[in-house]
Amino acid sequence: MNHKKYVGILLVLLTLFFIYNFHIYTDKENYADVVLTQKALRGQHLWYKNNCNSCHQIYGLGGYLGPDLTNIYSFRNQNDAYLKILFNSGIKTMPLFDFNEQEKEELVQFLKEIDQTGHSPNIHSKIEINGWIDINHKKQHHE
Numbered sequence: 503m504n505h506k507k508y509v510g511i512l513l514v515l516l517t518l519f520f521i522y523n524f525h526i527y528t529d530k531e532n533y534a535d536v537v538l539t540q541k542a543l544r545g546q547h548l549w550y551k552n553n554c555n556s557c558h559q560i561y562g563l564g565g566y567l568g569p570d571l572t573n574i575y576s577f578r579n580q581n582d583a584y585l586k587i588l589f590n591s592g593i594k595t596m597p598l599f600d601f602n603e604q605e606k607e608e609l610v611q612f613l614k615e616i617d618q619t620g621h622s623p624n625i626h627s628k629i630e631i632n633g634w635i636d637i638n639h640k641k642q643h644h645e
């Protein structure tokens with residue numbers, strides 16, 4: 503048996519593997535650079551500090567005990583008051599939070615800007631020939 507041949511094939515495959523990975527992990531074109539306002543960033547801070555992501559998904563990522571909240575802002579007709587009540591409602595398995603008015607505003611702002619930047623579920627995404635998923639972004643900047 504000619505082992506050199508197999509080592510050669512292995513090296514070619516490894517080289518292709520590295521080129522492919524280098525390409526997909528360094529190609530900036532496929533990443534949306536979402537820019538949030540300071541107010542929304544404070545909302546995002548509250549989001550992580552209170553572990554909202556352990557039950558809710560944003561852009562499809564997060565826990566599955568509660569619903570995906572990527573587009574909740576438009577789904578609930580951009581109704582700030584409704585969302586603010588929900589935050590402190592302790593509905594079903596959601597913990598009973600005690601956010602003040604300013605914190606509720608910041609959380610609403612976060613969900614509003616997230617809603618303006620992406621779709622979830624992203625049913626219009628296409629799988630490209632290189633295996634990358636062409637995500638259907640909305641826009642990268644809030645209003």
Ligand code: HEC
Nearest residue numbers: 549552553554557567568569585588593594595596597609
């Ligand atoms: C322990 C799990 C859990 C955590 C943590 C949690 N939630 Fe929820 N949340 C839920 C569940 C379950 C529902 C669904 C209630 C229903 O079906 O009516 C919900 C519903 C909601 C809704 C209403 C969605 C709608 O359909 O109108 C909002 C808004 C929301 N959560 C925001 C938050 C925010 C913000 C945080 C963090 C501060 C948070 N949740 C933390 C479980 C959780």
